[in-house]
Amino acid sequence: ALDLLPLVCSLAIIGIIYGALVSMMQPDLKRLVAFSSVSHLGYVMLGMFALNTQGVQGSIYQMLNHGISTGSLFLIVGMVYERRHTRMISEFGGLSRVMPVFAIFFMIVTLSSIGLPWTNGFVGEFLILLGAFQANAVYGVFAASGVILGAAYMLWMFQRVMFGKVTNPKNEELKDLSAREITVLVPMVIMIFLMGIYPKIFFSKMDVTVEKFLKDFKGRVEMKADAPAPRMTAEVKK
16 A cells, blocks of 8 residues: 555645646636636645645545535635626626625635635645645645645636626626625635634544554554565475
8 A cells, every 4th residue: 555655646746736727727617616626635635645644634624624615616606607697707807896795705715715824725735735745845845836826726716707897797787695695605704714713623623533543554554564474385296
């Protein structure tokens, strides 16, 4: 199994960078969010197979983050689609002028997906990068480049959708978020900041499990290393 670690970590790095590059080329909001998931889950794989405390904890935490941040992004894209019946980025622009409340929620969720400090995404990505650098500095460098690419495509998307002038007449009369939609998004935003500011609440539940997992794994590796090599016997036929 240890012989496959470089291969698995390399595949994780490829997933991180590939997902980010493909996301940068997407004209569709939903497809952009979907391909960003490929990049995010590449971090999960890399952290898990770093096989150290920081990497594994960050990997588990990043899975929780992904459910919150990416789930919120899909909700937001769905809310826009219900109003315009299109997900093409080129169809929007200047929505912050006509939907200010929507813009605030969209900004918070976007920044959490990027991994801004004080949001949930920062904690998971930081621990994964720390674990990756401890395992292999090359993995850490490539994973860090994925963070930069992730910030690039998310901010590019947010800028094109929310800022600038309202050039499309169909966007001028869009209604802002309803009370029902705000009620759906508020718990997600609370979790974004709770997981970013008080991560110890969650790590205290996983510390023992992670340490036991790593201890058992290292014990099996040492047992295998200490085991005598099998003897090669030749069968003599009469």
